Amino acid sequence: MISAGIDIGSRSIECVTIKNGDISEIRKADTGFDPIGQAKQLINGLKFDRILATGYGRNLFEIEHNTATITEIKAHARGAVHFFPKVLSVLDIGGQDSKVIKLNDSGKVIQFEMNDRCAAGTGKFLEIMAKTLGFSIDTFGNEAMIAKKDLSISSMCTVFAESEVTSLVAKGENPNEIARGLHLAVLKRAVSMLNRVCPKGPVVFTGGVANNPFIVERLAQMTQREILVPQPPEINGAVGAALIAMENGKQIK
Amino acid sequence: MKQQLLKKLQQNAELNINDIEEHKRKGNHAIGFYCLYAPTELAVAAGAIPLPLCGTRHDPIEVAEETLPRNLCPLIKSSYGFAVSDTCPFFRFSDIIVADTTCDGKKKMFELMSDIKPVHVLQLPQQQNFDLFLEPWKNEILNLKTVIEDMTGNQITREKITSAIELLNRERKAKKRLMDITKATPSPLTGMELVEILFKTGFFADKQKGIDLIDEIIDVCNTLIKNGDTPYKIDTPRILLTGVPIGLGSDKVVKIIEESGANVVAFENCSGYKQTFQIDETKEPFLALAEQYLSIPCSVMSPNQGRIDLLDEMISQFSIDGVVDLTWQACHTYNIEAVQxxxxxxxxxxxxxxxxxxxxxxxxxxxxxxxxxxxxxxx
Structure with missing residues (x-):
């Protein structure tokens, strides 16, 4: 049996199929402004017996394809257990929100916390800031890495941080150091949420922001914990959905 | 059957406005109350109607924010907005507003509100230590008694306060019986229906009418239970909602929980189960009132062990599967107490x-x- 999971996030859509317990296909697309159209295109021609949707666009997909859905909390928890079976803490930093999930030894979610108020502390924040500084989001982490010292950015709100960045640039501060300051602001927020919900043990770090080398390195330093990143980290939610589809999903004709 | 009853409730709520108007036309008084801590028995004993006041809808918040800071609890902003825009009929009917120093936001808002209407503020102690605070609190209640007597021209005799206590005890008993209906598994009522019933029966001018209607609803619910008539399955998750008060217009969390397939069966808040206490009818009436009202376990009390005890009791009695703790933005006391x-x-x-x-x-x-x-x- 082939089961599929589709994670319709605010920035990107990932779709994964699982055959005999292994990932057999990965497809990715930008969400854009037509998530359902994009999702439809993404699964076009894909072979599967069952499919389960997660992510913020899941309910639209459910109506469109008459399938079941699960929240991204449950999907990320299941995905993390697949990649790192013994792990009890999950940190996910996606495009629109960030979350920390605590699991028990059987992999069940026992507590979670989400930051979903605004773009603060998310991938979107880094993306907008990279643009303000004239960097590409793909290399933003490397730019932060080569800075000579840490710089402190106090505003976490995307709007206020943007004006803070503008005034730092006007003051003649080094753009790499400003980039590092912005990364540290995201990290500070993630670490305090992580410490509050699951303060001990290795952490599975998922979502697009886990591709950022500076964030991963500093996260390990700041928490003094082992940081485990599934490869690629952004498919974790879709993998979780596919696995749950296999375990108890709805049959699709 | 249930739908007919909810319709009747709505009709009665509309007729109730006429009852209050009629009562006022005869030269009688109405007294507005914002908080559960203020003993409404005093109004009833003086022949005045105690009226709960509006503060659970979003629409008056915009006008309130012309005066009040945005970063304030929506309950305070909504209450003030209703008052200042004259859109709450019960506020309009009230000759005086009885308020309490429950939290910082409220007590400062009441200072502004007193420009619109006379406001009598009770100084509520923030600790339930009877040795220290029962006497001052009882004096606050006695001061309120004098204020109400002067306004209405009616003496609150021992006999009158005793019968007011007896009447409101019966009302609270009826409400408790109603809220206990959802102990049935599965429950015949949705949480949204219970919120609506509690909200609408709260405004009745004629307390006995309100009690009779609640009893009628309870009878219908008992029949539904007997017939196994319920929108839920035996394994529908049973949720307890704790924290800040809710009402029609501020019930979105209940709505989302129930849309997601669960049933809110218990409300540990001052619009719900915190109203189910009884005043001791064997004690000196004003002492009994002071003791019981001061014992209400709101998060403004420090410490607030009473809330934990009530939660403990309700979680087991209502066979709860999960607890949702609701805090209105900028309500510091409930927000911090969430940790405990x-x-x-x-x-x-x-x-x-x-x-x-x-x-x-x-x-x-x-x-x-x-x-x-x-x-x-x-x-």
Whole structure:
């Protein structure tokens, strides 16, 4: 049996199929402004017996394809257990929100916390800031890495941080150091949420922001914990959905 | 059958406005109350109608924010907005407003409100230590008695206060019986229906009419239970909602929980089960009132062990599967107390717990839905 999971996030859509317990296909697309159209295109021609949707666009997909859905909390928890079976803490930093999930030894979610108020502390924040500084989001982490010292950015709100960045640039501060300051602001927020919900043990770090080398390195330093990143980290939610589809999903004709 | 009853409730709520108008036309008084801590028995004993005041809708918040800071609890902003825009009929009917120094936001807002209407503020102690605070609190109640006597021209005799206590005890008993209906598994009522019934019966000018209607609803519910008539299954998750008060217009969390497939069966808040106390009818009436009202376990009390005790009792009696703790934005006392409630629910009751901080607006509905669905997945 082939089961599929589709994670319709605010920035990107990932779709994964699982055959005999292994990932057999990965497809990715930008969400854009037509998530359902994009999702439809993404699964076009894909072979599967069952499919389960997660992510913020899941309910639209459910109506469109008459399938079941699960929240991204449950999907990320299941995905993390697949990649790192013994792990009890999950940190996910996606495009629109960030979350920390605590699991028990059987992999069940026992507590979670989400930051979903605004773009603060998310991938979107880094993306907008990279643009303000004239960097590409793909290399933003490397730019932060080569800075000579840490710089402190106090505003976490995307709007206020943007004006803070503008005034730092006007003051003649080094753009790499400003980039590092912005990364540290995201990290500070993630670490305090992580410490509050699951303060001990290795952490599975998922979502697009886990591709950022500076964030991963500093996260390990700041928490003094082992940081485990599934490869690629952004498919974790879709993998979780596919696995749950296999375990108890709805049959699709 | 249930729908007919809800319709009748709505009709009665509309007729109730006429009752209050009629009462006022005869030269009688009405007294507005904002908080559960103020003893409405005093109004009843003086022949005045005690009226709960509006403060659960989002629409008057905009006008309130012309005066009040935005970063304030929506309950305070809504209450003030209703008052200042003259859109709450019960506020309009009230000759005087009885308020309490429950929290910082409220007590300062009441100072502004006193420009619109006479406001009598009770100084509420913030601790339930009877040795220190029962006497001053009782004096506050006696001062209020004098204020009401002077306004209405009616003496509140021992006999009158005793019979007011007896009447309101019966009302609270009826409400408790109503709220206990959802102990049935599965419950015949949705949480939304219970919110609506409690909200609408709260405004009745004629207390006996209100009690009779509640009794009628209870009879119908008992028949539904007997016939197995329920919108739920035996394994529908049973949720207890704790924290800040809710009412029609500020019920979005209940709505999302129930849309996500669970049933809110218990309300540990001052619009719900905190109203089910009884005044001791064997004691000196004003002492009994002071003791019982001061014992209400709101988060403004420090410490507030009473809330944990009430939660403990309700979680087992209502066979609860999970607890949702609701805090209105900028309500510091409930927000901080959430830490202790979570610890109690997780560690002592071994149940899933979700803390939600929000306001009356619909802007975060989808984010709340994700959290609530993920919470229900944990059950």
């Amino acid at each position: 409630v979570q610890k109690f629910v997780n560690d002592n009751c071994k149940l899933p717990y979700l803390h939600i901080e929000t306001d009356y607006s619909e802007s975060d509905t989808e984010q709340l839905r994700v959290r609530i669905e993920a919470f229900l997945e944990m059950i």
